[in-house]
Amino acid sequence: MPSSFPENSVGLVTPQCLHFDEPLVLRSGKRIASYDLMVETYGTLNAARSNAILVCHALSGDHHAAGYHKESDSKPGWWDNCIGPGKPIDTRKFFVVCLNNLGGCAGSTGPTSLNPETGTFYGPDFPVVTVRDWVNSQARLMDRLGIVQWAAVIGGSLGGMQVMRWSISYPERLRHAIMIAVAPKLSAQNIAFNEVARQSITADPHFHDGRYLEHGTYPKKGVMLARMVGHITYLSDSAMREKFGKASEELPSEAIKSNFGRDLRSGKLSFGLDVDFQVESYLHYQGERFSERFDANTYLLMTKALDYFDPTVDYDGDLAKAFEHSQCRFLLMSFSSDWRFPPERTREIVNALLKARKPVSYLEIDADQGHDAFLLPVPRYMQALSTYLARVSDEVNR
């Protein structure tokens, strides 16, 4: 491993593209004849093939969860603080699998792929995929890798919803289900934010009904806006006050000190429509960067997958009934300042598991960072995950 990477990093990693020829019938009734899944793995599968962990990504994630693709990468994978040698998902003990979900834009078949039937980009013709479809495709990946049972399936947010679906659809194929910052389904408020995001994309004149690639253009502004509104829901009020209230800390007056994160960008108000506050330029920057790497149609698909997720549809709306056949143990964690999927939403799942008499542990982590906390190295959260997974390792690495 090159010395330029930290010691507890998985170091340089190379994704693989796996092709699947067996058609996948989707929840909507549509089918994908064949597809590619972009996959990254870390660690080594043990002889009993029992130490595999599946990591499911959330809305904007992909297969690149840990390590670096090249020496010059400025940032590691999206969950690098959690995956690596000696980290909570310890790659010395586990074989970790992460994939870009179908409909994604990081190499798996999705709207930016060529449709073999038409020879042009799928674009808006890519079928709506649901969490259930993803989990079905993940099960095929599991078969391909020769894994009979996951030691654990882990995910936060939309990733946690995939974990939930795993425990319901494939009860015998996982030992542990670990869901972080998750809700049993979206609330009207959650769906409302998603709809604003979708409208900002589809209203962009460069959207061309989703056929922007054929027009050689991109709805950049729309994706930016979508990400900006999304980003606000990932942060908490206090996280924003903290983030954008730094300058005022140096000011003497108590009154100015409590300026609610209203740091100015240039030190004075413009009395115009220019960006005045740091929070504005921050959101612009985040939106801009996101729009450079993320496909607009994929964003639409991901938000739809979120909106449609409801594990109770086949069980008369009863979540406890949905879990009836689950065989795994469950660990759930929520964060105190998460207002997107607040602790009480996670507790709905915990309570359904209690009603179904399933083994479950639940922690409510005090954290200021809002929904985003699930991606951050919050000490108690990391420690709990570490401790829990150490026991899982004892079970599977005998």
Place this chain on the structure above:
Amino acid sequence: MRADLDIIQHWIEPGSRVLDLGCGDGSLLEYLKREKGVSELGLEIDERKIHACLEKGVNVIQQDLDKNLANFCDKSFDTVLLTQTLQAVSYPDVLIEEMLRIGHKVIVTFPNFGNWRSRVYLSLKGRMPVSNFMPYQWYDTPNIHFCTVKDFDALCRERQIRVMARTVVDHKHQGSWMIRQWPNLLGETAIYHLSR
């Protein structure tokens, strides 16, 4: 193992479902899981203790006993435990009613405030008893609802709670014939096995 817990474990059926309210570091549940194959669940609010439960592989839910237990279904556990915690909750009588709703059987242990040491301390010094066993001052104690064996017996009678067994032990957790004779005077820890 704490000796009161040793007495409790004889009342737990192998393979049964056990809920421990205020389960602490999970030692009792770990023991019952290992020795009796119970399906265990603990409730705890202290972060460090929750972590200790995870270390032991004991199922634990972060939940405050002073908020309601409405998320637990009627008769969803064989035994509901409350060891040395009764005196620290806001509404002990409500909690016991809830335990009897959730569990077929209930085990409660608490420090007996009617013990002679407390009586002597209070009567001679005229101040709230402080001992190794109850090391807090009145203003900082988590123990806000002390009771005696007689008090608890009265509550059970009033609420028509069946006392299936009652053991009272001293600080060495031994139950001599003297304690059996004068439990409220000599006993330091009361252990009740209850049902409806």
